[in-house]
Amino acid sequence: MRLLILGTGSMANAHAKNFSEIEGVTLAGAVDVNINSVEAFREKYNIERAFTSLDDALAWGDFDSVANITPDNIHYATTMQCLRAGKHVFCEKPLAVNHQDAMEMAQTAEAAHLVGMVNLTYRNVAQLQAARKLVTSGQIGQVKHVEASYLQSWLVAKMWGEWRTESRWLWRLSKKHGSNGTLGDVGVHILDFVVYATDTEIDEIFCRLKAFDKADGNRIGEYDLDANDSFTMTVSFTNGALGVVHSSRWATGHVNELRLRVYGDKGSLEIQHRHDGSKLMVCLGDDVEAATWKELDVEPVSTNYQRFVEAVGQGRTLEPSFRHAAKLQKAIDLATITEIDRKEHQLEENSA
Template sequence: MRLLILGTGWMAEEHARQFSRIEGVELVGAVDLDRARVDKFSDSYSIPNRFESLEDALAWDKFDAVANVTPDRIHHPTTMMLIAAGKPVLCEKPLAENYQRASEMADAAEQAGIINMVNLTYRNVAPLQRARAMVLAGEIGTVRHVEASYLQSWLVSKFWGDWRTDPKWLWRLSRGHGSNGVLGDVGIHILDFASYGAALDIDHVFCRLRSFDKAPGNRIGEYELDANDSFTMALDFSNGAFGVVHASRWATGHLNELRLRIYGDKGGIEVVHNLTDSELKACMGEDIENAKWQVLDAGTVPTNYQRFVDAVRNRVQAEPSFRHAAELQKVLDLAVVSDEKRAELRTHAETH
């Protein structure tokens, strides 16, 4: 499979590394508006063909599929061009800046019969995949309560660098620079982690967003620090289960940790994933009486990159699809409105 990488920023490096490890995948081209950047990237991964526009790459046309690793706002126009050209696309998250555009992308891909996936990277976590399989197999009974968190500490720790002086962090704190805060940055990840792991759709959302003062006048240079730092959500799931999901950049002691707890009427499951490892625990059967948790072996699972390659080769759609990412984007959009109105909102229209 001949792959084109669209966008050559830091996340594109991960795509190049991952796809290079897959047998039969050839990195044949790269696209970036910045000639120096695309040349440096292409030299690093021995990519022979370099382009400064997607139009030029499409005119060349000697590629089979595309990894779209452009900035968020560029996902929609570039992916629509690729779909029109009949090219399968693995797009970075979020699929688009809002539900309307994400839905347009999903509609177009489905109507054209094009293989489409979104790189929700935590699908690569084996404990999450086994947790979902256990839920679907009925091992913990009917899910009643779901708790999920995405915790980061870069506002209080310099492990990733000092956000006060580094534009790559400062822009994430500024709505004027295109950020929707922690909700826009990791919200789609933790919503997917929770709903996919629990094997449930989200029916209602009530959200609170909060930005805290971080500098004099809450501004550093050109950056107004007004994007949300933390959010909490109360969710109703499709089977009537209740959920609590939250995320924060103020979580001292947690560099980058996702946690999911799923409680059913016959048992419970916990998944923890951080920079160093992943773990799956369960409390079921006789262990329920004394609240004893057992660590389970989750095995290994193929990455999104491998599953995208398999989907293109076999011409069989795989998850997470554009449609799935669009539905998560709808929840994120409604979360913002919910905070503004202080109201619970339904994710799907009532039918009569």
């Protein structure tokens, strides 16, 4: 597989490193509007060609797949351009900034029989894959209740840098700079964590959003700090379960942590995924009466990068697909609406 890397920002390094380690993959080209950045990236990863425009790269065309790591608000335009040129696409999350665009991207890829997959990175967590097997095998019984959280602390700690002075963080706090806040940034991750592990879909949703004061006038330079910092939502699922999902960038002491608790009528499970490791805890069988929890050992799993290469080789899309990401985006769009009108919404026909 010959791959073009579109965008050379910080996340592009993960793509280049992971794809270069997969047998049969050639890093054929890289694109960035900044000539210095793209040339440095090309040299760092021994990439064949460098371009400062997608048009020029597509005119060259000596590649079959694209890793799209552009800013969120141009995923749609750039991905559509690549699909129309007959290229398979592996896109960073979120697939698009709204459901309509995401769905068009999914339909276009499907109609052209091209692979369209999204890098929902927490699918790479082995504990998540093992948890899903516990649910689908019936070991925890019928799922009744779900708790999920995505907690970050970069607004109260400097482990990731100083957000008050760095544009790479400030834009995430500003609506006019294209941010939908915590909901738009990590909402897709925690919702995917939930629906994948529980093997279900979102039925109804109600969400509250909050942007806290962070500076004088809630503004730093050109950045209005008005995008949501925290969200809480209640969710009902098509399998009949009820859930609570929340996230915050003010979660002091958590750095970057996803947690999921799934309660069934035969047993329960809990995933903890932190920057320093992951755990899968279960309460099953005879342990239910004694309320005893045990940690399960799990085997490593294939990464999204490996699955994308496999999908291109097979000529069929694997998960997480564009269509799945479009469903998640629909839930996020509706969550924003519920904040405005203060009432629960149902995902129509539970479809994308």
